[in-house]
Amino acid sequence: MKETENLTPMMKQYWEAKRNLPPDVLLLFRLGDFFELFLEDAKEGAKILNLVLTQRQGVPMCGVPVENIEGYIGKLVKAGKRVAICDQMEQPKPGQLVKRQIVRIVSPGSNGYGSFLHPKEHQFCMGLFPWRNKLGISFIDITTGLFLAGQLDTDKEFFEMVVRYKPVEIIVPEGVDFPFIRRDAQGKEALEGPVQDCFIHRYFSWAFSYEEAQSFLVNHFKVSSLEGYGLGEMPAAVCSAGALLRYFGEELHQSLSHIVKILQIVPQHILWIDAIAQKTLEINHTQSKSGKSLFEAIDRTVTPGGGRLLRRWLSEPSNQLGVIEERQQAISFWLNNPNKRKELREILEKIGDLERLLSKVSQGYVNPRELSSIKESLRQLPVVKGLLSSLDEGLICRLCEDIALENELVEELEKALEENPPFSTKEGGIIKKGYCPALDELKEMSEQGKKWLIDFEQKEREKTGIKTLKIKYNQVFGYLIEVSHSQSKWVPQHYERRQTLANVERFITPELKEIELKILGSKNRAIELEQNLFEVLKEKIASRIPSIQKTMEAINKLDVLTSLADLAQERNYCKPTMVDEPVIEIEEGRHPIVEQCMASGDFVPNSTYLGPDQRILLITGPNMAGKSTYIRQVALLSLLAHTGSFIPAKKAKIGLLDRIFTRIGSNDDLAMGQSTFLVEMNETANILHNATSRSLVILDEVGRGTSTFDGLSLAWAIVEELYKTNRSLSLFATHYHELAKLADIYPEIKNYSMAVVESGGNVVFLRKVVKGSTDKSYGIQVAKLAGIPDRVIEKAKKILSMMESGQKKKSPSKKIKDSLDGPSLFPYLFDQEQ
Ligand SMILES: Nc1ncnc2c1ncn2[C@@H]1O[C@H](COP(=O)(O)OP(=O)(O)OP(=O)(O)O)[C@@H](O)[C@H]1O
Ligand SMILES: [Mg+2]
Structure with missing residues (x-):
């Protein structure tokens, strides 16, 4: 390289390190007590870290102190950067270039040391590889050593996995297009859909080839084949896992010795919670700032590892x-x-x-x-x-x-380690007395030296007659004899002056230097020996x-x-009886999260029955009556039962489900260019395509995002489809009272409603689910409760009564009626003119 010819040896070393890094990686280069960024890295880093950009010989640079390095790395990584740490590998010696080496590269998925690492959450990096009609997936949490792999059939399952494991980084092969990865105007790649704060990194496509991936895994685990991990027949999983592990080991320079096995993800053994359902049911994370997730509501674990496992049970119910x-x-x-x-x-x-x-x-x-x-x-x-x-x-x-x-390891550690050792290995104080005779000897020598110093000080005072003479220590000159200016005329000839300060002068003597050599020599050797012993202890634990x-x-x-x-x-949870038939029978169930936000006893329990003779429940009732709470409760209790947990109910029988789907509330995705109604229909389409007779489907006011007639017609047709084709267990909360007529046509569809009583023009919510439908919304009363001004309420009441009395229903033409097959909505909506 021509440009590097005139560089200082240190900058040459910098370029040596930089040259071997992928281009997007920022290099933090250790210079004494600072890590420095140079050139373009410095410009970018200064912006992200809010640092002042300086220049040295025309080279832009900025630096951060060594002791706070993890915090700065965390910020850079959060901003989507990968950061290489080039550390000093030896103590600096005057006049010599220090040996430096890249010790690790930190990326979002490998940043295990920042303060933002949540104790009760895994930090996953995901590997992805398409193989024929399969998608190989793998996950590594480098901070705990958990390694998972499996393969999926569809892109939809991919999203479910992403929401389930919430990876912070995804590794994909170079040159392969994925329908769910898009590139923005700056060329940065990101994930479409439900998880956007996840970094995508491309890695060598050859590393994903079956031969390379398989042999990397086999070598790492020191096995002859991957059969033992259940991956013998899963080539896509192997490709993704092998490349992901290699990425950590070779690209990020991470030690892999704590990754000792690979667990198989078996999609068929999991109750699948649709990606949307995972978000709207707020299983592991809440979408609102004040609310609680299901995990937060039920977590009573006392160890971080227990917390992480509970999260996995919740996202992978069996x-x-x-x-x-x-x-x-x-x-x-x-x-x-x-x-x-x-x-x-x-x-x-x-x-x-x-x-x-x-x-x-x-x-x-x-x-x-x-x-x-x-x-x-x-x-x-x-x-x-x-x-x-x-x-x-x-x-x-x-x-x-x-x-x-x-026991052996604990005994060794007990013998070796001081009770309260320091955080740093710099100053010693780690190893107990009696563990290593050589160390004790060195320590004794340095203790002895201190006594020599006291004796020496006393002796010199007597010899010179200077009572204020003191022995001092200083990093640059070592031990010195300190005498005030006024007394310095009494110092003997053989004292050599080393330092003159405002009030004192400092000297050395050959005898003092000899003592110093012994003290410092033994002290430094003791620290070095402690460091070596500490390394050996680490190795013993590692094994x-x-x-x-x-x-x-x-x-x-x-x-x-x-x-x-x-x-x-x-x-007061009960043990649900699990059965292998499509049924959900809950006696006096409670919503596990809402219940905890209320005073004890305030939550009104409600029962549920869904089974072959009652497959779809239509829930009507006024606003604020508790419809959404009720239908979510059924989904949450079913899910919780599949984790093995007890559930908030008096008694329950829950059939094994294959999937839980929800269509709840507005998942507005305006940034992605989709309207509220389009999102609603997308999600519903997904349900109609995938729900089976073993699925639980929760629909909350589907159709309300458009005009009344359009919405009602869609809702009607969707319920019919669920009933006839999907045959799923379903709960549908709605304000369309007209849907209640479906129960007259189809025996396994039943109407329920939320009970209220009216008193003096006001409405009182009983929060009780009762048989039969209701045709009143009490929207205006609820609006009044919410504080809408009286004159607006009065006006609304007038408009309502005008509309009710003036509503003139028209019949559709005979042609339309004839084109509808089977019983339909229209006879119930319009006067039936036969
Ligand atoms: N079983 C219950 N016991 C006590 N309080 C309840 C119960 N169910 C719901 N609530 C309370 O009622 C509030 C409204 O419930 P929810 O949102 O489910 O009503 P909704 O019928 O879906 O209303 P809308 O039609 O406006 O969507 C909840 O926030 C909760 O505080
Ligand atoms: Mg609701």
Whole structure:
């Protein structure tokens, strides 16, 4: 490179590092106590980090202090950048170029150390690869070592997966087009649809080839084939997973030693919650600022790993009777043994986030304080195991077996680590006395040195007669004899002057330098030795990662099961009976989130029956009566039952479902160029195409986004289609009273309504679901309750009565009537002139 010929050696080193990076990666280059950005990187970084751009020899640059680096990396990554960290690999020596090396590249999916990492949330990076008619998907949470892979049939399932796992970054092969990835005017790629804050990165297409991907995985896991992980017949999954793991290892320079297995995602074993339903039911995240998600409402876990697992159970409810019932039995057991449960949870609380700490051990960023917290967590394992071993319950016994004690490691850590070690390894103070004789000797020498200094000071005072003579230490000159100006005339000849300050002068003597050499020499060697011992301890922990991870899987499950038992007791939940037939029978069910926002007893329970003889419920009732709450409640309770959790009801029987769909509220997507009504119809079309007789469909006021007649006609036809073709269990909340007539035609469609009583022109909501439809909306009364001015209310009442009395219904032409097959809406809407 010609331009680099005149560069300083340091800038040459910079270019050396920069040249090997993908072009979009910003390079943070360590210069002493700062990480610096140069040139174009500096201009971009200064803007994002709000830093002052400076120049050195015409080169634009800006820097951030080493100690705050994680915060700055976090901001750059949040802005969609990837950041390479080029660190100093040795102590600087005067006159020599320091060795520097790229130690890691941080991208949204690999930023495991920022403060914005949520303890109870996974941080996934997703891999994607299309293979014939399949879509291979994989997920890695590098901060915990969780690695998942599977393959999907359609793009729709892709969106469900994206909403489910909420990846922060997606890795796709170069040169392959995806219908759901679009490019903006600046050439930046983004995802269409429900998750937009997700970064897309292209990676070498060869890395996605089956041979490359398969051999990378096989080599990493040191196995002869991937059969054992259930991926033998899943080429698309293998391509995506192999490339994703390679991306972390080779492109981002991450250590992969804590990724010890790959779990298969089996779409057929999951109750699918349609992407829209996941968002509108607010399962793992809420859309409103003040509201609570289902996760927040039911989470009682006491460890971060337990919290993350509960989220996974919520986003991957099972449709396997065996899995659900096993969890139910364990929860029942904990409910019946409240004292043991309390005892266990108190122990679990002391177990920190071992999975994330282990990931830090693997990446090499763990500090002495964190090592000590690993030790504290591991110390709890024998206590947990001791408690569990006396219990006799299937799943709990198996989990107990999965817990390995790590006694040797704990013993070693106890012997080696100080009780409260510092965060940094710079100053020593990590290793206990008695662990390493050589270290103790060095420490003794440096202690001894301090005594020599005191003696030396005393001796010099006596010799010179200067009572205020002091020994001082300074980074540049080391140990010095300090004497005030007024006294300096008394200093002996052999004192060498080193520093003159405003009030004092400082000297050295050969004897002092000799002591210094001994003290500093032994101190530095002691620190170095401590650092080496610390590295060895880290390696010892690293070698136990697979075993500790397995233990943590059991601990996480125990946390979730006991927390669900706590919840069931605290909020009076019941165990639903799960059956393999299309039925939902709930006695006195409550909405798990709304109930918690109210004073105890204020929420009115409601029952539900859906089954072969009652497949569709049409729910009418005034505004504000509780229709939406009721139909969501049925969806949430069905979902919760599929996770194995108990549910807020007196009694329930829930049939295994294949999918839950919802069409609720306005999911306006104006930014994507879609109108409210178009979104509503898109979502409904999706339901009509995919819902089966084993699906639960929740429709809230479908059709209201257009004119009354259009909306009503659509609603009518949609219900008929659901009834005849999809045959799904459905709940439809509506203001179209005319739909009630459907129940007269089709025996398995039933009318229900929300009870209200009128008193003195006002309406009182009973929140009770009762049989039969209602034909009153009380919209004007609700408007009055909401504070619409009286004169507007009065005017509205007049207009309403005029419209009611003046409504002249017309009949459609005979031609239209004849073209309709079967019973239809029109005879009920218009006077029947035969
Ligand atoms: N079972 C219940 N017990 C107590 N309060 C309830 C119950 N159901 C609903 N509510 C309260 O009533 C409010 C209105 O409920 P919801 O939004 O479900 O009414 P709606 O019938 O769908 O109204 P709209 O027709 O305007 O959409 C809720 O915010 C909740 O506070
Ligand atoms: Mg509503």
